[in-house]
Amino acid sequence: MSKSSNENSARERVLDVAEQLFASRGYAAVTLKDIAKQLGIKQASLYYHVPGGKEDLFVEVMLRHLERRRQGLEQIIAAGSLELEDCLTRVGVWLLSQPPLNASRIVSTDLPEIAPEKARQIERAMRHCFFTPMERFFARYQDRLRGDAGFIAGRFLSSVEALSLVKRYSPKTDEQLLAETIDLLLHGALKS
Amino acid sequence: MSKSSNENSARERVLDVAEQLFASRGYAAVTLKDIAKQLGIKQASLYYHVPGGKEDLFVEVMLRHLERRRQGLEQIIAAGSLELEDCLTRVGVWLLSQPPLNASRIVSTDLPEIAPEKARQIERAMRHCFFTPMERFFARYQDRLRGDAGFIAGRFLSSVEALSLVKRYSPKTDEQLLAETIDLLLHGALKS
DNA sequence: GTCTATACACTGATAGAC
DNA sequence: GTCTATCAGTGTATAGAC
Numbered sequence: 221m222s223k224s225s226n227e228n229s230a231r232e233r234v235l236d237v238a239e240q241l242f243a244s245r246g247y248a249a250v251t252l253k254d255i256a257k258q259l260g261i262k263q264a265s266l267y268y269h270v271p272g273g274k275e276d277l278f279v280e281v282m283l284r285h286l287e288r289r290r291q292g293l294e295q296i297i298a299a300g301s302l303e304l305e306d307c308l309t310r311v312g313v314w315l316l317s318q319p320p321l322n323a324s325r326i327v328s329t330d331l332p333e334i335a336p337e338k339a340r341q342i343e344r345a346m347r348h349c350f351f352t353p354m355e356r357f358f359a360r361y362q363d364r365l366r367g368d369a370g371f372i373a374g375r376f377l378s379s380v381e382a383l384s385l386v387k388r389y390s391p392k393t394d395e396q397l398l399a400e401t402i403d404l405l406l407h408g409a410l411k412s
Numbered sequence: 413m414s415k416s417s418n419e420n421s422a423r424e425r426v427l428d429v430a431e432q433l434f435a436s437r438g439y440a441a442v443t444l445k446d447i448a449k450q451l452g453i454k455q456a457s458l459y460y461h462v463p464g465g466k467e468d469l470f471v472e473v474m475l476r477h478l479e480r481r482r483q484g485l486e487q488i489i490a491a492g493s494l495e496l497e498d499c500l501t502r503v504g505v506w507l508l509s510q511p512p513l514n515a516s517r518i519v520s521t522d523l524p525e526i527a528p529e530k531a532r533q534i535e536r537a538m539r540h541c542f543f544t545p546m547e548r549f550f551a552r553y554q555d556r557l558r559g560d561a562g563f564i565a566g567r568f569l570s571s572v573e574a575l576s577l578v579k580r581y582s583p584k585t586d587e588q589l590l591a592e593t594i595d596l597l598l599h600g601a602l603k604s
Numbered sequence: 605g606t607c608t609a610t611a612c613a614c615t616g617a618t619a620g621a622c
Numbered sequence: 623g624t625c626t627a628t629c630a631g632t633g634t635a636t637a638g639a640c
Contacts, residue, residue: 230623244520244521245521245524245525246438246440246517246521248438248440248441249440249521249524249525251614251615251616252615252616252617253614253615253616261623261624261625262624262625262626263615263616263617264616264617264618264619264624264625264626264627265623265624265625267616267617267618268623268624269623273616273617274615274616274617322516322517322520322521323577324514324516324517324573324574324577325438325514325516325517325520325521327577327580328436328437328514328517328576328577329436329437329438329441329514329517329521332437332441333437333441364602364603365601365602365603366595366599366600366601366602366603367592367595367596367601368592371578371582371592371596372596372601374574374578375571375574375593375596375601378570378571378574378577379567379570379571381516382516382566382567382570384520385515385516385519385520385570386563386566388519389539390563400559400560400563401567403558403559404559404563404564404567404597404600405596405600405601406600406601406602407558407600407602408558408596408597408598408599408600409557409558409559409564409567409597409598410556410557410558410598410599411556411557411558412604422605443632443633443634444633444634444635445632445633445634453605453606453607454606454607454608455633455634455635456606456607456608456609456634456635456636457605457606457607459634459635459636460605460606461605465634465635466633466634466635
């Protein structure tokens with residue numbers, strides 16, 4: 221690698237903190253002072269690590285996050301068992317272990333706040349790293365599915381994302397909620 | 413009524429514009445200047461209609477919106493046919509005709525921006541006006557359902573909400589997307 | 605009902621010392 | 623790498639004229 225891991229670590233820590241804050245409160249509500257405070261430094265010091273300022277910081281955070289998703293998803297999908305339900309469970313468990321993406325809020329609320337070209341870049345990455353891998357995964361089971369693999373992939377991803385909201389009101393564990401979510405997606409709400 | 417409809421209309425227009433902006437861009441990103449501009453007045457003039465300022469404006473907008481949801485939902489549920497799928501379709505069509513709620517973003521991103529008591533008030537109203545009516549509706553069909561009515565109600569509402577994002581990428585009509593959503597929810601993704 | 609003027613706080617960003 | 627100092631811009635909110 222071109223840089224030692226130590227040279228990277230400080231910058232990575234900035235990105236980690238920014239990621240957590242942007243993810244939970246959104247682009248507009250998070251200030252550079254918030255990020256700096258959590259790092260134990262002053263706001264102006266952030267510009268040493270991220271000369272491009274707030275907007276570029278957000279773009280970097282998002283692209284790094286999405287690339288990590290893509291790698292994680294494709295690894296699980298490639299190595300996963302051939303059983304659909306097992307593989308979905310593994311994907312779901314891993315997704316829940318990651319910082320929440322909140323894709324809907326990002327697209328409709330965060331992206332309009334930044335420069336259009338940067339917004340498009342992030343939107344492209346979301347499709348490429350998040351949606352497309354799952355769509356390809358479901359496409360492998362197309363013959364066993366009723367309906368479009370892309371539509372089902374979208375339903376799966378948004379259902380798993382919605383769990384971070386459901387968790388606030390439900391006493392059930394993540395594993396239980398995930399199992400119910402997958403069961404509902406695959407077999408439906410009606411008794412057969 | 414204690415006020416003529418004309419006395420109300422100006423204020424209602426303020427709430428309408430604020431509702432549309434808050435719904436699409438979120439609490440933090442919308443400024444009073446944005447709202448005033450769309451009304452064709454100056455920012456300071458808003459304080460004649462809403463003396464409480466931005467935060468109270470947001471609370472009023474949300475409570476009015478949620479109360480409207482509650483009335484609409486309960487009317488459809490009460491007058492609806494006894495057939496589950498038909499009734500869900502009617503509810504879905506009506507929900508799609510309303511300004512999008514974006515419940516997930518409101519809870520996780522907007523509410524932390526305002527005073528905690530006001531946030532709790534809105535959260536309570538969301539449960540009472542949005543979630544509970546649908547939960548009661550599904551509970552009527554409990555004997556035909558696999559799994560908890562509350563869980564299924566949440567899945568249904570979040571699925572319909574997610575359509576405003578799906579619509580960006582799909583060429584299908586609202587009616588098609590809604591029909592697929594309901595079909596998937598009730599019968600699942602797997603062929604039987 | 606709407607305006608102008610203004611106070612006040614906050615935010616992103618730059619320059620330069622250490 | 624982090625700091626202090628500082629600036630321009632913007633946001634909410636108030637006071638008072640019309």
